[in-house]
Amino acid sequence: MTRLTAEQVLDIPGKIKEFDRQLLKKTGCSLKELALDVVAPALTPAAVPLNPAACPVAIIPITAGAGTIKGFSEALCAVAAYLGFPAFITKVSDVAGLARAYQGNASIALMADDYLYAAINLKTRRVVGNDEATAKGYTAALGKMAGGIAGKEVLLIGLGPLGVAAAQALLQEGAGLIFYDLVREKEAALFKSCTGEEQQRITIGLSLEQALARTCLIYDASSGSAFIPAAWLPASAIVSAPGLPLGLDSMAAQKVADRLIHEPLQIGTAVMLFQALS
Ligand SMILES: NC(=O)c1ccc[n+]([C@@H]2O[C@H](COP(=O)([O-])OP(=O)(O)OC[C@H]3O[C@@H](n4cnc5c(N)ncnc54)[C@H](O)[C@@H]3O)[C@@H](O)[C@H]2O)c1
Structure with a gap:
């Protein structure tokens, strides 16, 4: 933590x-x-x-x-x-x-x-x-902003304890997931721990740019700072970001200002x- x-x-x-x-x-x-x-x-x-x-x-x-x-x-x-x-x-x-x-x-x-x-x-x-509660709260917030996430694909960035709890919460809500972590082995490890049915809804191994080109729903549970540039962010992006500090750079944050939830506790x-x- x-x-x-x-x-x-x-x-x-x-x-x-x-x-x-x-x-x-x-x-x-x-x-x-x-x-x-x-x-x-x-x-x-x-x-x-x-x-x-x-x-x-x-x-x-x-x-x-x-x-x-x-x-x-x-x-x-x-x-x-x-x-x-x-x-x-x-x-x-x-x-x-x-x-x-x-x-x-x-x-x-x-x-x-x-x-x-x-x-x-x-x-x-x-x-x-707190990890489980934060994961569920931000999953609910993403769902509210997106008009539901069941059947939609969410890019989950950061697979530490918070990200692992977020993966469970998002899968439970019926979302498909793209896992992305700077430590790429974490993607395969978390994928392996999921059930067969869940694995069918999970994609791993994409670059961050590729992943951002595939979905506008983003869940940032990482501890990285300002590594998501505005140029890679889809125009209609919706971002639920419990990770601290914010992974979006300042221009990206401005781009999604009304569709970004980010606070510390x-x-x-x-x-x-x-x-x-x-
Ligand atoms: N907002 C809240 O209420 C709340 C609650 C709990 C945790 N947090 C914050 O969420 C973050 C995650 O918590 P945690 O306990 O899982 O932390 P952690 O440090 O254990 O895990 C963070 C993960 O993010 C990954 N990461 C770091 N930089 C990255 C990048 N540039 N791209 C992709 N992945 C990257 C790391 O490799 C790691 O797997 C922390 O910053 C924590 O403070 C916030």
């Missing part, structure tokens, strides 16, 4: 409302609706029997490994509160923080170290990891919270 930086998270609390407005404009769904769509796709928000107001969320700072990231806990707290969860950051960290979460009667604990960012339902013991955290609650 690549660590977030303070610069990536510091302005999340102040900009979450605007982020949600943009998400609604691009996908037709608010952050809450998108998360609920992952958790309970057939239900409208009003009909979903999930009540965030009754489920306090404790955010526990963890100092292990490389330590806490400035603004990270505050960003998680802002996202949870925005979604209607009573949320608090424990005043103490690590084990003492977990104890405070229980003492404060929290329903869900959110915590992250250098390896795992997880939401843990302290009452039901359900554990939700709001979508993943929203899906984690509602999955943990469900």
Whole structure:
């Protein structure tokens, strides 16, 4: 898991409302609706029997490994509160923080170290990891922007843990996939781990330029920066990009501005919270 930086998270609390407005404009769904769509796709928000107001969320700072990231806990707290969860950051960290979460009667604990960012339902013991939640949230966002992805081909760039989770989510939605990773062996390895039926929907071994010429649906789960030039990007490209930093170069990002979802943690955290609650 690549660590977030303070610069990536510091302005999340102040900009979450605007982020949600943009998400609604691009996908037709608010952050809450998108998360609920992952958790309970057939239900409208009003009909979903999930009540965030009754489920306090404790955010526990963890100092292990490389330590806490400035603004990270505050960003998680802002996202949870925005979604209607009573949320608090424990005043103490690590084990003492977990104890405070229980003492404060929290329903869900959110915590992250250098390896795992997880939401843990302290009452039901359900554990939700960020990779899976982010993968599903961005798959839902791509589907909303594209009017569905079943039967369509998606270029999945970056096959680390997030990309592997994204492949599962995209295949589950019925998409065909082109795998692309800078480390080309990862394409064959992930292909081999898929079922025979899934393999029939997967293409590997194309260059990035060839892959971009074949589809306008792009899922960037890579850690690469600005390696996708505007000239290679189809005019009608739709891009779901959880990977940090953004793989599109600045001109490519401008080209798809209204059809690009890219942010560092709001979508993943929203899906984690509602999955943990469900
Ligand atoms: N937005 C979010 O909510 C969110 C959530 C989880 C992870 N992330 C970010 O997503 C990225 C991927 O996460 P991960 O844990 O899988 O990281 P990882 O570093 O384990 O994997 C990244 C993969 O991208 C590939 N890659 C790098 N540059 C590339 C390029 N130019 N072309 C093609 N492939 C390239 C690498 O070879 C690697 O396989 C990280 O940057 C992480 O910070 C974002």
